[in-house]
Amino acid sequence: MPTSVVLFTADLRLHDHPPLRAALEGGHEVVPLFVRDSGIADPFRGAPNRLAFLDDCLRDLDAGLRRRGGRLVVRSGDVVEEVCKAVTEADADDVHMAADVSAYAHLRERRLRSALEAEGRRLHVHDTVTTAVAPGAVTPASSDHFAVFTPYYRQWSGRRLRDTLGAPRAVRVPAGVGSEELRSRSAAGVSPGLAEGGETLGRKRLAAWLRSGVAAYEDRHDDMAGDATSRLSPFLHFGTLSPVEVVHRVRRVGGPGAEAFVRQVAWRDFHRQVLAARTDAATADYRTKHDRWRSARTAREDVEAWRAGRTGYPVVDAAMRQLRHEGWMHNRARLLTASFLAKTLYVDWRIGARHFLDLLVDGDIANNQLNWQWVAGTGTDTRPNRVLNPLTQGKRHDPDGAYVRRWVPELADIEGGAVHEPWKLSGRDRSAAAGYPEPVVDLAEGLARFRRARGRE
């Protein structure tokens, strides 16, 4: 019986899974393999929130395979060695896996291909598993990738997406291929409010979002207290949901909410096509001529205040505390906290990006690093000098202050929008907010420092 290994990476699902479908074609037996890869460097491997979510996803994937007569094979170690061992144990003909974009993913693919070819086996790498449109599928006339979102989106929108594939009815796994025990979710270092992972929950969340969330997305996505975004990001990050399927199903709902939402999913593909073409953008400024951030401040005390949610700017602090509590943050909150660190405090964006990656359950090398670069003005923003004012942002996107009160208990008794400027409080309100810190920086001074630094370039 012909046999294939399917290496699962950031695609931990059974629905709409081209590598699995291709492997099963012709009635093949399949080894569904996940490797806890010792080659993936911290902080991508060691973040407790993502590890806990990953354990949920693996258990759910195993349960889905068992319902179809199969099981998940889990190994730990060097990914190439473990795949080769599984190939030998199963006497498999070939290996199927999803394409991915980071420098590490490119290296993994090259190593795997040459190790397999040396044994007379083939590696099949499938596009549009972790993206809706493959990196490089749309390009401008003069470059291998788009550096600006709007023209990218125009072409992205015009592409016909492949059809969605259903989940397989049956998966037969050959005997004699050993697996580690699946782990239950570890609690060590995990945010208390962390969401649960897995394809089953991801599909339920998507269905609920299509029913009652997406229609209002255009109007409500920036309402920080309303929490009116999909929260699908961790499911997309771990690939328990397929971006192709998400786009098809959202488009079927239609309307301005659906359109605005699909545009955000296109941002995800946009950053991936940038990283695929410029893998060094994970750590180095994308616009090299502006590479002055190595000399930006490290400002230990300011960074600590930012990480702890004690900057004295309530909306910034609320967001940083939400991140610690949930391992997730609203997009508007990510924008304004990143701008505060990189521009108002003028700290190297890599320091902030690292903290996000330590905590975010959706922490993703393409989305995180390139969004940080976008905000810092070193990336693809066409207005790199804009600075988000945390007071204006707070008043606009949390006008009643409910988001701040939810996350900053020292300010829980301050009513209405006054919560955004605790230094203006007087009398009883002032004493109610007594435990809350003074601002770490004067906004006008921060802005002037950033502009001086820009002027020196």
Ligand code: FAD
């Ligand atoms: P929704 O608003 O419901 O959007 C739907 C989906 O579209 C998201 O799940 C996500 O996959 C995609 N998306 C939305 N906004 C963006 C965006 N700006 N860039 C790329 N994709 C987007 N997203 C991550 O998935 N991982 C990260 O590590 C990450 N780091 C970020 C760091 C900074 C500084 C900033 C400004 C943004 C970052 N984002 C990251 C993008 C965005 O904030 C999150 O995807 C979004 O908040 C997730 O919530 P949601 O699923 O409810 O989003």
